[in-house]
Amino acid sequence: MTASTMRCWKRPLKLLAICWLCLWAALGAASEVEVRNPQLTPGDDGYTLSADFAFEFNSRLEEAVTRGVVLNFLVEFELTRVRWYWLDDKVASRSQTLRLSYNALTRQYRLSSGALHQNFSSLEEALRILSRLRHWTVLDKSVALRPGETYQASLRLRLDPSQLPKPFQLTALANREWNLASDWLNWPFSVPREEPPREGAK
8 A cells, every 4th residue: 555545545544534633522511500509418318419500491492492392411429438448338329309490381390309299380380490409318327337437429310312202313413403412520429427425425
């Protein structure tokens, strides 16, 4: 193979690589979700999680839900024990799906989680509740946590394209306006050690 032939082969390969990079950059530059103020709070049933999600609901998604497309948002939580000498140990993993829909007859938006649902007169009200995660039990009493040990907690929110109708799934692959998702937000979490009783305490 001559040098000129090699150059001819290299040009289309470079162009193909550039096209792929541009595609991934476009997808990565999609509407982003920012996870804010995550807090794990102890309670009678274990630990509950509260957090806020900041995002811009673009016109493409607004048009889709108003026309009857149900949007499924997946909230995912993980708790990991980080080990320097071996693979990390996943202690707990939880997820829940929040379904955003619109009823044209009642002209109301509905936000559902399992068998629970709430209706709203405007999309803004529904999105306000969607952006506020409150008192979600992610660590129940069955999860064995070691007092004093530091874990890594992780949280993210994303629009689940696999739950879209088939035609919209194909559109979501090529259109960055459908890629509404956050990165994993990681933060350290530890269970306080129990303080020994003080001398003389009754």
